[in-house]
Amino acid sequence: MQNIKTLIHARWVIPVIPEGQILENHSLAIYQGRIVDCLPRIEAETRYRDAHQIELTQHALIPGLINAHIHSPMSLLRGLADDLPLMEWLEKHIWPAETKWVSETFVRDGALLAIAEMLRGGITCFNDMYFFPEVVAQAAVEANMRAVIGMIVIDFPSRWAKTPEDYLRKGLELNDNYQNHPLIKTAFAPHAPYTVSDESLTQVAILSKELNIPVHMHIHETVEEINRSITQYGMRPLGRLQRLGLLSSRLLAVHMTQLTDQEFQTITKHGIHIVHCPESNLKLASGFCPVAKLYQAGINIALGTDSAASNNDLDMFVEMRLTALLAKALASDASAIPAKQALRMATLNGAQALGLEQEIGSLEIGKIADIVAVDLGGLETQPLYDPISQLVYTAGRDKVSDVWIAGQQVLKRRQFTTLDERLLLSRTQAWAERIKESRKFT
Numbered sequence: 001m002q003n004i005k006t007l008i009h010a011r012w013v014i015p016v017i018p019e020g021q022i023l024e025n026h027s028l029a030i031y032q033g034r035i036v037d038c039l040p041r042i043e044a045e046t047r048y049r050d051a052h053q054i055e056l057t058q059h060a061l062i063p064g065l066i067n068a069h070i071h072s073p074m075s076l077l078r079g080l081a082d083d084l085p086l087m088e089w090l091e092k093h094i095w096p097a098e099t100k101w102v103s104e105t106f107v108r109d110g111a112l113l114a115i116a117e118m119l120r121g122g123i124t125c126f127n128d129m130y131f132f133p134e135v136v137a138q139a140a141v142e143a144n145m146r147a148v149i150g151m152i153v154i155d156f157p158s159r160w161a162k163t164p165e166d167y168l169r170k171g172l173e174l175n176d177n178y179q180n181h182p183l184i185k186t187a188f189a190p191h192a193p194y195t196v197s198d199e200s201l202t203q204v205a206i207l208s209k210e211l212n213i214p215v216h217m218h219i220h221e222t223v224e225e226i227n228r229s230i231t232q233y234g235m236r237p238l239g240r241l242q243r244l245g246l247l248s249s250r251l252l253a254v255h256m257t258q259l260t261d262q263e264f265q266t267i268t269k270h271g272i273h274i275v276h277c278p279e280s281n282l283k284l285a286s287g288f289c290p291v292a293k294l295y296q297a298g299i300n301i302a303l304g305t306d307s308a309a310s311n312n313d314l315d316m317f318v319e320m321r322l323t324a325l326l327a328k329a330l331a332s333d334a335s336a337i338p339a340k341q342a343l344r345m346a347t348l349n350g351a352q353a354l355g356l357e358q359e360i361g362s363l364e365i366g367k368i369a370d371i372v373a374v375d376l377g378g379l380e381t382q383p384l385y386d387p388i389s390q391l392v393y394t395a396g397r398d399k400v401s402d403v404w405i406a407g408q409q410v411l412k413r414r415q416f417t418t419l420d421e422r423l424l425l426s427r428t429q430a431w432a433e434r435i436k437e438s439r440k441f442t
């Protein structure tokens with residue numbers, strides 16, 4: 001924790017709250033990991049004369065982006081199986097690959113690769129769902145990255161856990177180990193309605209209420225999921241989850257491409273958060289989440305990348321842009337989800353879904369200093385009439401120059417301060433060689 005104040009002078013500060021606000025030639029003062037002031041540069045220079053000063057004269061400062069759904073270690077499976085629908089992708093390619101390869105070392109190397117990619121793309125917090133979650137948590141802490149780590153539950157055995165009881169016990173142990181940690185929080189993460197039994201889901205519902213911990217789950221991702229549920233349980237997945245007591249404002253429902261009018265009302269009534277993953281939904285041809293309609297109904301929508309194996313990048317700038325563009329096309333309304341709303345979904349709405357909105361998600365005095373600087377001075381982002389429009393419709397993650405998490409600078413002019421990029425690359429290449437080699441014989 002730094003004991004001297006840092007002062008970042010920026011061309012624009014975009015606090016996200018109030019929505020659409022753009023503060024020109026403003027400065028943020030950071031002290032002991034928090035934002036302690038946000039003021040015009042001229043005033044900052046005299047008020048904080050002794051602070052360590054950072055000049056970002058053509059940059060916009062935004063809150064760190066929040067990736068509300070990812071399986072970080074799957075970055076090592078990027079491009080392994082493309083151009084397939086979800087169930088075939090999972091059952092014929094991804095699950096067999098996971099059975100063969102997933103280990104502590106695989107998870108560590110994959111998570112670090114994902115964390116590096118996310119940091120350089122302005123993501124400061126991710127909500128993860130994967131095997132060996134304690135290894136992902138450890139990787140995040142080493143990188144000084146904020147994460148919500150999933151206490152996974154799934155009805156098939158893995159190298160990490162054998163039975164649903166085993167999954168839950170190990171998850172709760174992780175939760176105990178990270179109580180009051182400054183960077184790591186936990187969430188229950190039952191995989192999906194088609195892989196978790198009524199018994200396990202009931203347990204999750206009870207524990208989530210008792211411990212006040214979010215529940216993170218793939219729900220209504222495809223039509224096939226709905227049909228399987230009707231065949232097996234005589235009802236749609238959301239109805240079944242309601243019967244099992246899982247619907248509440250602690251639930252993060254990921255994907256939600258299949259929704260009836262009645263389900264809209266159920267989501268609103270229970271205050272369920274939706275995590276929209278447009279690029280993964282498009283690539284797996286899963287369907288379209290009706291974001292504009294959900295937004296109008298007052299439902300909180302956060303954004304996620306899903307894994308690098310179904311996306312195939314971890315780029316929240318693309319997710320913001322796709323969110324705004326798809327919403328317009330789907331609603332036949334060019335005014336649906338304007339840029340400022342897409343930015344809010346990628347920041348404050350993510351924080352709200354994870355129950356972290358008092359601490360992160362906007363650049364407000366008192367909040368934790370998770371801050372991203374985006375360089376808007378290059379010709380690709382000129383001329384510039386509206387910095388928020390430029391962030392969502394024009395800029396890419398390559399424009400992210402500097403990143404702070406809890407006041408610590410983790411990216412300095414695109415160089416990592418907590419990670420060894422060459423080591424990450426060599427470990428990734430070693431995995432790719434092993435995986436490629438084994439595929440020659442299948």
Ligand SMILES: CSC[C@H]1O[C@@H](n2cnc3c(O)ncnc32)[C@H](O)[C@@H]1O
Pocket residue numbers: 071086090094095098129130131152153154191192218221280306307310
């Ligand atoms: C229990 S660990 C997470 C589990 O989820 C699988 N997964 C990755 N992407 C998706 C997706 O879009 N829908 C459903 N399941 C997915 C991953 O391969 C792990 O087995």
Ligand SMILES: [Zn+2]
Pocket residue numbers: 069070071218306307
């Ligand atoms: Zn997923």
